[in-house]
Amino acid sequence: MPYSFYEDDHTAFRRTVRSLVERSVTPHLEEWEEARLIDRSVWKAAAAAGVLGLRVPERFGGAGAGDYRFRCVIQEELAEVGAAALASGFSINEDIVASYLVGFGTDEQQERWLPGMAAGEAVASIAMTEPGGGSDLRGIRTTARREGTDWVLNGAETFITSGSSSDLVIVAARTGEAAGRSRLSLFLVPSTAPGFQRGRKLRKLGLHAQDTAELYFDDVRLPPEALLGEEGAGFGxxxxxxxxxxxxIAWRAVVAAEAAVRWTVTYTRERRVFGRRLADFQNTRFRLAELTTEVEVTRGYLERCVLDLNEGTLDAVTGAKAKWWATELQNRVVAACLQLHGGYGYMDEYRISRAYADARVQTLVGGTTEIMKEIIGRDLAGPKPGGDT
Incomplete structure (x- = not known):
């Protein structure tokens, strides 16, 4: 029996997602790019179609679906139309913030935030990158100190996805030290909290429709119930x-690469050069053969990772391997596809141009390629002498 990653439920779900994309995404891509902001109406439309809140328990208005393949379908359909900015925003909401709330939140915290997120009424973001800090989580300088029963938050964060429009931000802050290392804790910070300030909306190379901002916390007073999980457990x-x-991130990368190859195959079949289709030149066919093979091999590895995630066995080292390889592949593939488009690939009216700019951030977010290799390398090297890791 041939291997099939998807089942009938995923196929039916794809029809729903595709209909949503055709109705509520594709017609608005240009205006979102120009406004450098995605209209909130698409979040509500996605929720009404059952495309948001997949990981949110049913009692909070979500689907309670633990099968990540449904999220894979969404990312594929958004990649096909070049909606990378929206795919990124949905991923922050669904794969990150919702997962933190489901995994570590109290009943009260979940009741406050998850219904709105599942309904498309609350957009969330996570802040754990500081100016000058990059991927170094242990170097976070944002602090939260106790003042009576409350917490007082001070600091600054940057490169925050949905930073200028989010209603909730999970903030990583230092709450002391232990054994010479900072103790990190996570806090649920509503955007309406006094002292919460949004900085400038950052202008970027790509993902123009995705609002990315600086955030500042000036004596933001938070109640005890703003602490997500246990004090000092943030790093874990x-x-x-x-x-x-x-x-x-890896799955967004591989499906973006797949889409770029499909667009390029179509283009080379239609584009004529020196009286022949571009696809009739051996160089074109060989290059497309290479790209297709690389993408399919990478997808096979990522499909195994998705199934491991569903089973609860995906580990950090494997995740690091998937992330660096797939994002570097995405950049290579999209660049090659743009080259095959010739001068037209440099024009914004061709999706490959936008995909080229959107791809560049993928090797940076979620930990740079170099950080991923360090994680893998440390695992291979094993413990240092004396048992220190």
Missing amino acids: QLTAQLPLERLS
Whole structure:
């Protein structure tokens, strides 16, 4: 029996997602790019179609679906139309913030935030990148100190996806030290909290429709129930969620690469050069053969990772492998596809141009390629002498 990654339920779900994309996404891509902001109406439309809140328990208005393949379908359909910015925003909401709330939130915290997220009424983001900090979570300088029973938050974060429009931000902050290392804790910070300030909306190379901003916290007073999970457990919570976060980025990468190859095959069949179709030149056929093979081999690895995630066995090292390889592949493939488009590939009216710019951030977000290799390398090297890791 041939291997099939998807089942009948996923096929039926794809029809729903495709209808949503045709109705509520594709017609608005240009205006979102120009406005550098995705209209909130698409979040509500996605929720009404059952495309949001997949990981949210049913009692909070979600689907309660633990099968990540449904999220894979969504990312494929968004990639096909070049909606990378929306795919990124949905991933932050669904794969990251919702997962943190489901995994570590109290009943009260879940009741407050998950219904709105599942309904498309609340957009969420996560803040754990600081100016000058990059991928170094242990170097976070944002602090939260106790003042009576409350917490007082101070600091700044940057490169925050949905930063200028989110209603909720999960913030990583230092809450002391232990054994010479910072103790991190996570806090649920509503955008309406006094002292919460949004900085400038950042202008970027790609993902123009995705609002990315700086955030500032100036004596933001938070009640005790704003603490997500246990005090000092933040680093462990972040680490526990990284396999899913990095697989999410990797899957967006491979489906974007697949879409770019499909667009390019269509283009080369139609484009005529020196009286022949571009696809009739051996160089074109060989290049497309290489790209198709690389993408299919990578997809096979990622499909195994998705199934491992569903079974709860995906580990951080495998997630790091998937993330660096798939995102580097995406950049290589999209660049090659743009080259095959010739001068037209440089024009914004061709999707490959936007895909080229959108792809570049993929090797940076969620931990750079170099950080991924360091994680894998440390695992291969084993413990240092004396038992230190």
